[in-house]
Amino acid sequence: MSARAGIVITGTEVLSGIISDRNGPWLSERLRELGVDLAHILIVGDRREDMAAALRFLASERVELIVTSGGLGPTADDLTTAVVAEFADRPLVLDEALEQRIAAIVAPLAQRWPNIDRAAMARGTRKQAHVPEGATVLEPVGTAPGVVVTPLDGASHPTVVVLPGPPRELQPMWATARETEAFRAAIADATVYEQAILRLTGIPESEIAETLVVAEQAGLDLAPLEITTCLRRGEIEIATLYEPGGAGAYAALADFIRARHPSQLFSDDGTTIDEQVAALLSGPPLRTVAVAESCTGGLLAGRLTDRPGSSAYVLGGAVVYSNAAKAALAGVDPALISQFGAVSAEVADALADGALERFGADVGIGVTGIAGPGGGTPEKPVGRVHVAVADRSGARIARKLDLPGSRPDVRDRTTTVALHLLRRLLLGQLDDA
Numbered sequence: 001m002s003a004r005a006g007i008v009i010t011g012t013e014v015l016s017g018i019i020s021d022r023n024g025p026w027l028s029e030r031l032r033e034l035g036v037d038l039a040h041i042l043i044v045g046d047r048r049e050d051m052a053a054a055l056r057f058l059a060s061e062r063v064e065l066i067v068t069s070g071g072l073g074p075t076a077d078d079l080t081t082a083v084v085a086e087f088a089d090r091p092l093v094l095d096e097a098l099e100q101r102i103a104a105i106v107a108p109l110a111q112r113w114p115n116i117d118r119a120a121m122a123r124g125t126r127k128q129a130h131v132p133e134g135a136t137v138l139e140p141v142g143t144a145p146g147v148v149v150t151p152l153d154g155a156s157h158p159t160v161v162v163l164p165g166p167p168r169e170l171q172p173m174w175a176t177a178r179e180t181e182a183f184r185a186a187i188a189d190a191t192v193y194e195q196a197i198l199r200l201t202g203i204p205e206s207e208i209a210e211t212l213v214v215a216e217q218a219g220l221d222l223a224p225l226e227i228t229t230c231l232r233r234g235e236i237e238i239a240t241l242y243e244p245g246g247a248g249a250y251a252a253l254a255d256f257i258r259a260r261h262p263s264q265l266f267s268d269d270g271t272t273i274d275e276q277v278a279a280l281l282s283g284p285p286l287r288t289v290a291v292a293e294s295c296t297g298g299l300l301a302g303r304l305t306d307r308p309g310s311s312a313y314v315l316g317g318a319v320v321y322s323n324a325a326k327a328a329l330a331g332v333d334p335a336l337i338s339q340f341g342a343v344s345a346e347v348a349d350a351l352a353d354g355a356l357e358r359f360g361a362d363v364g365i366g367v368t369g370i371a372g373p374g375g376g377t378p379e380k381p382v383g384r385v386h387v388a389v390a391d392r393s394g395a396r397i398a399r400k401l402d403l404p405g406s407r408p409d410v411r412d413r414t415t416t417v418a419l420h421l422l423r424r425l426l427l428g429q430l431d432d433a
Helices: 023-033 048-060 080-087 096-112 118-128 167-177 181-186 205-217 244-260 273-282 299-304 323-330 334-340 345-359 407-427
Strands: 004-010 037-044 065-069 092-094 130-132 136-138 146-149 159-163 194-201 226-232 235-242 265-267 289-293 314-319 363-369 384-391 396-402
Touching (some): 004 023, 004 048, 023 037, 080 130, 080 159, 118 130, 130 146, 146 167, 159 181, 205 235, 265 273, 273 407, 299 314, 314 345, 323 334, 345 396, 363 407, 384 407, 396 407
Parallel strands (some): 004 065, 065 159, 289 363
Antiparallel strands (some): 136 146, 146 159, 194 235, 226 235, 384 396
16 A cells, blocks of 8 residues: 555635635645655644644544645744644754754845844744754745654654745745655655546536446446546546556546547547647647637636747737627627627627637637626526637637536636637537538
């Protein structure tokens, strides 16, 4: 069995939802890359007793490694190092050389703010320089050092890696921690995991669940595979984790899904629709795109420009929320809006054509819809969206959508559908092909 780990994210601001946890998922992925089985991610507030309880719980789960995030620093609520020291039965001791190094880091602050309380700064520096006796010190990336704390001889406690909360500090410090002798010893029993991802569109999650049942009935051995399916941004993601011995079982499963859902499976190598569209646009040959979007309010342009280098193929976009903007910025005939309504296939087509012409692009995308929660009618309910994609040759793909969910869900899923239609057009997979 592989080495097991747990993660403790500390911070009342994370527990309350004021700040989203970015470190837990990032650390989880890094542990998987090392072949370490993650058992739990716990989020606790800045309370000594809750931090201690989280550490005791993970120890009771017999993990070899605990990674903590947050609670380092000069203030009274930065408690993690002290709690970990108590957990490991190691007293806190002052590392005077570390204190001098931290003091050199914070010294420029005193010059920047001449009225700062220098005595308080010195006390904070000294606090951060207290580390569990015998711990491996991880040099500060910001002002707070981390530590790797091993169990005392004969003790059954796991090794604890104490990291800062800000991701810009945690991530480089993690790289340092994993090179320490104490860390390597803690994960000595790590195995090798492979992870593969299949992505499908235009299919409900229930259908994938049925596919897995049918696969087992057909004699496929899924026991070596840890399969997770989830709905993400309107797509189905099938993530499979397996040890090297499970490679054959995974290949058989992938072939089964490929044969059962040939038109819905768009990625068998883990690439996202955003990555595939970027690769198709950047070429060769290079093809340019522009958008005219109403209900998505610029979100589609945002996804198209998320990747570095997108300026080579994204010419621009217009957010045409009002009818006047549709006419002025995308050239939509007001008579068309009067006849069919702003949310209509005809207007989506006109927006795509307008994006083509106004920006001189190779491909234009038009989006119009009712994201809600208000504005719907029996004829055009909330979630009704029209998307059109057209190119200069006259090729065109259009869809009328009735999307479920909240306003953010409708807007986000619309961008996903638009990217899939763009991909189909770029591949020449037209509706009449």
